[in-house]
Amino acid sequence: MQHGLRQLVDEVAAQLGFHGDAGDRERLGSAIEARMRSLGLGAQSDYLAILRGPGGTQELRALADALIIGETYFFRGRDHLDVLRRAWLAGPPDRRWRILSAGCSSGEEPYSIAMLADQLGLAGRIAIDAVDVSREALARAEAGEYSPWSLRDTPPEVRRRYFSEHGRRFRIDQRIRGQVRFAECNLLDRAHPLWQRAGYDAVFCRNVLIYFRPDVVESVVGRLAGLVEDGGFLFLGHSEALHTRCPEIELECEDETVFYRKHAGAAGQRSGEDWLALIDGIHRELDEGMARPRLETLPASSLVASPQAPGLSAPRTDVPGRPAPIDPVQVGRLLREERFREALGLLDAAPDDDLPSQVLRAELMFVNGDLEGAHAHCHALLARHFLEAELHQLAAMLCEQRGEPSRAVEHARRASYLDPHFAPPHVLLGRLSLRQGQPRAARTEFEAAIKRLPNEREHRLRLLSGGFGRDALLRYCESQIRACGDSR
Ligand SMILES: C[S@@+](CC[C@H](N)C(=O)[O-])C[C@H]1O[C@@H](n2cnc3c(N)ncnc32)[C@H](O)[C@@H]1O
DSSP states (O other): OOHHHHHHHHHHHHHHTBOOOHHHHHHHHHHHHHHHHHHTOOOHHHHHHHHHSTTHHHHHHHHHHHHOOOOOOTTTTHHHHHHHHHHHHHSOTTOOEEEEEESOTTTHHHHHHHHHHHHTTOGGGEEEEEEESOHHHHHHHHHTEEOGGGGTTSOHHHHHHHEEEETTEEEEOHHHHTTEEEEEOOTTOTTSGGGGTOOEEEEEEOSSGGGBOHHHHHHHHHHHHHHEEEEEEEEEOHHHHHHOOOTTEEEEEETTEEEEEEOSSSOOOOTHHHHHHHHHHHHHHHHHHHTSOOGGGSOTHHHHSOOOOTTOOOOOOOOTTSOOOOOHHHHHHHHHTTOHHHHHHHHTTSOTTOHHHHHHHHHHHHHTTOHHHHHHHHHHHHHHOTTOHHHHHHHHHHHHHTTOHHHHHHHHHHHHHHOTTOOHHHHHHHHHHHHTTOHHHHHHHHHHHHHHGGGOOHHHHHHHSTTOOHHHHHHHHHHHHHHHOSOO
16 A cells, blocks of 8 residues: 555544454545545645644545445344343343444344334333434435345335335334434544433444554443443344453353443452452463473372462362362473373363363363263353354364364354454464465465464463474464465
8 A cells, every 4th residue: 555545544543433454445545536526636645734723524424435345134143132131131121221223224124123122012112212323324214215135134014014015115114113223423533412311221233343452442342331220231243242341341141142231339350260269270370390300200209289379379178078179280291291192081070060181181081082972072162152162163173174164263253352352263273264365364364373382381282282282283283374475
């Protein structure tokens, strides 16, 4: 991209809070050039003057319209609507509900919510606000007429009940239209009156944040969370949800559906502490072990009754009638020595509710070649602990082995969203992208892996990245980037 245009792209990206990859920036560059042509401008400096002048906001809006893909359809992300439906059914019958659809595009999302409420007999007790930055999308929403493509996921009975056909177009019922109030709003505009409203029982902001910079996402999510009533819901797009951390709201998961919920008082804690105690113990043991003599040179007794390593948290004490907790030092030593079968033997005795040990057990089944056992155990654990990044990475590796690449990609992506520091999912995604003939995506993944590898934990390298060590993996990623050629 030529220097002047790059400058313009930077300027516009900063003003829109736009955060995309090289391809997205190219798209932005093309949108700017198209706008300049339509305004009859030849010099980039003239366009910059417009952006910085009194008409700048309007021009940005036009660019956003050209740039943003308003792709949406009725009943998209139905699992979120099911969460809302269950909450409606569980709530008191006379309760009134306020819903916000932020980034509503041409109205399919808020109208789907209105239809669902109507089906449950809630019509008179629900108020839906819907906002978007795109005037053009809002005009389409207000018109309420759709192509069959927008109704591709709409059950036939819903189509019959709430739409009338006009040639090739479907017009939404006036009663449903009357339940949604549309307004123009740029979510980046902190002075917009939307932020004064608060008290929403559910806020939807799905597939909107994907192009925002991480700091912008955080600030928008923080403000959206502020609009949610105690006990209320915040639904983000699936990948957006996992990326986002906001102390006011808690990540929850129901039947594999991920969403946020606001609870009165402090945010609760997930079952992370035990996990960290065990894994930190193993990790430390592995790292310290690098500087120690190899195990064969140690007396055999040290394996059986290992002293507590300095700095480790005290081993958890036995509860009568319950299997003894697992000693991280001992497991760590066995892992360091790649004595995976013995480590698995130790973990076979772990209590069922000891999640960290059970996850490690599934990983060890995998490295010991028991793919069926690993698959069954991993998925049994995932059904109860859907937010565990390592389980998703293991599931991804298992899917790859079973010749299911698209499921492998899905799990590896979840793993990387759940834990932004996790290197092995990026290595796997890079490999799969290359195999699918996508060198640009592969390069991005390998670069992400290289960034994360130096601080990656030893046990995750050993168990969740095909048995390579850190240096070998770094070299592998570098060689794969070279294999991608100049695909920027
Ligand atoms: C892909 S659509 C998502 C529509 C719907 N939420 C869904 O999930 O199907 C993204 C919408 O976000 C809107 N949008 C993008 N940036 C925005 C901003 N800064 N403020 C408000 N809306 C924005 C776009 O105009 C577009 O209509």
